[in-house]
Amino acid sequence: TQLLEQSPQFLSIQEGENLTVYCNSSSVFSSLQWYRQEPGEGPVLLVTVVTGGEVKKLKRLTFQFGDARKDSSLHITAAQPGDTGLYLCAGAPRNAGNNRKLIWGLGTSLAVNP
Amino acid sequence: DAGITQSPRHKVTETGTPVTLRCHQTENHRYMYWYRQDPGHGLRLIHYSYGVKDTDKGEVSDGYSVSRSKTEDFLLTLESATSSQTSVYFCAISQEEGSSYNSPLHFGNGTRLTVT
Numbered sequence: 001t002q003l004l005e006q007s008p009q010f011l012s013i014q015e016g017e018n019l020t021v022y023c024n025s026s027s028v029f030s031s032l033q034w035y036r037q038e039p040g041e042g043p044v045l046l047v048t049v050v051t052g053g054e055v056k057k058l059k060r061l062t063f064q065f066g067d068a069r070k071d072s073s074l075h076i077t078a079a080q081p082g083d084t085g086l087y088l089c090a091g092a093p094r095n096a097g098n099n100r101k102l103i104w105g106l107g108t109s110l111a112v113n114p
Numbered sequence: 115d116a117g118i119t120q121s122p123r124h125k126v127t128e129t130g131t132p133v134t135l136r137c138h139q140t141e142n143h144r145y146m147y148w149y150r151q152d153p154g155h156g157l158r159l160i161h162y163s164y165g166v167k168d169t170d171k172g173e174v175s176d177g178y179s180v181s182r183s184k185t186e187d188f189l190l191t192l193e194s195a196t197s198s199q200t201s202v203y204f205c206a207i208s209q210e211e212g213s214s215y216n217s218p219l220h221f222g223n224g225t226r227l228t229v230t
Contacts, residue, residue: 041224043157099206
């Protein structure tokens with residue numbers, strides 16, 4: 001069974017702090033997606049990474065795909081209360097890159113306090 | 115935002131009753147999915163559809179059926195609701211299915227179902 005482990009499970013920080021959340025697996029993925037989910041809403045895609053070692057930036061968010069395409073990280077610089085939410089990673093298994101095969105992590109619940 | 119509407123947003127029902135949840139999209143996307151989200155389990159795929167009247171099972175399909183008679187509507191039916199089906203149900207759509215990179219999922223805002 002392929003698993004995606006996210007850590008930490010919960011994170012509570014003060015506004016302005018930096019943080020990193022991780023998404024790890026022993027399996028190789030053809031691509032990996034990061035979503036953010038706010039209470040009472042569905043997940044919203046932030047980014048997709050495809051190439052090993054790839055780094056993508058979205059304003060204060062930096063996403064990295066591991067060289068071996070088994071893991072990924074999300075770094076937030078100077079966190080804001082608006083960053084609060086559940087961060088989910090989802091991996092497309094190698095040779096099965098379609099959406100119905102996505103493997104989902106359990107998420108990191110982030111609270112940024114003013 | 116992708117035009118996806120789920121109804122109802124909240125429902126309480128009794129064990130043993132049938133329940134139907136509706137997902138309506140205005141994006142004309144071919145692929146539609148039903149997920150459930152539970153603490154400790156994350157998002158799990160129940161059923162998906164790859165076209166009108168074309169559906170297939172996901173990883174947790176027991177006790178659920180689906181129908182898609184029109185491109186825009188995807189219905190999820192709990193044939194005889196049980197307490198283990200208490201969950202938040204999400205509908206998602208995607209334009210293509212062959213590459214999750216090129217066609218990510220767009221989710222509705224969910225239906226919170228409680229089975230008493």
